[in-house]
Amino acid sequence: MLRGVFVTFEGGEGVGKSTQVKKLEIALKEKGHDVVVTREPGGCPAAEDIRNLIFHPDYDGNWTVEAETLMMFAARSMHIKEVIAPALTAGKIVLCDRYIDSTYVYQGNIKGGAPSFMRELEQNIVKEVMPNLTFILDVPAEVAMERVQSRGVENHHDRGDREFYEQLRQGFLNIAKDNADRCVIVDASQDEETIAAEIIKVVEEKLK
Numbered sequence: 001m002l003r004g005v006f007v008t009f010e011g012g013e014g015v016g017k018s019t020q021v022k023k024l025e026i027a028l029k030e031k032g033h034d035v036v037v038t039r040e041p042g043g044c045p046a047a048e049d050i051r052n053l054i055f056h057p058d059y060d061g062n063w064t065v066e067a068e069t070l071m072m073f074a075a076r077s078m079h080i081k082e083v084i085a086p087a088l089t090a091g092k093i094v095l096c097d098r099y100i101d102s103t104y105v106y107q108g109n110i111k112g113g114a115p116s117f118m119r120e121l122e123q124n125i126v127k128e129v130m131p132n133l134t135f136i137l138d139v140p141a142e143v144a145m146e147r148v149q150s151r152g153v154e155n156h157h158d159r160g161d162r163e164f165y166e167q168l169r170q171g172f173l174n175i176a177k178d179n180a181d182r183c184v185i186v187d188a189s190q191d192e193e194t195i196a197a198e199i200i201k202v203v204e205e206k207l208k
């Protein structure tokens, strides 16, 4: 039985997810909640190894979309087993920086992978371990590009052009529209404190 609350943060490159995950973690811990913070791809040793392989300079950007999708799900399978499911079973709040929506957008919308293939993997691997709440952090493509350029390029996704950033944005907005029961779009071009206040308000409502 998954008694906890599973919150994911999604959005393109440079939307400020990590900052908001940190702020929410601090706010929830101050209120006495038991919080586990994690990320994808990664979150446990085996999945972090898979992440290093996905973004290894020798292969980054050159995987077939099927190979990349399988590795995302292989990492996710281990992450669920070792971190997410145990924490939710113990009644904790899990905050995860990216999850399955990123696969549908990056490997699906951007790289042309078949959604049916992803759905099959989702049914077999993710099963009921779906987020109760997903924040889609949304900023205009130009703002995201500027932020990534000033932060520095980390993987081949960061090297995308304006069209890539626009496709990412639309991909996540479509997911929010199709999953309105769990997704909340946040205007991430506002200042960090305003965004954090908006997010904690929604989470507190969910925890009631």
Ligand code: TMP
Binding pocket: 013, 039, 040, 041, 072, 098, 099, 100, 102, 103, 104, 106, 107, 155, 157, 158
């Ligand atoms: P981040 O930790 O900076 O968000 O980087 C993770 C990268 O992995 C980011 O470029 C998006 C990418 N990614 C996918 O392509 N598919 C996925 O399923 C996930 C979880 C991440």
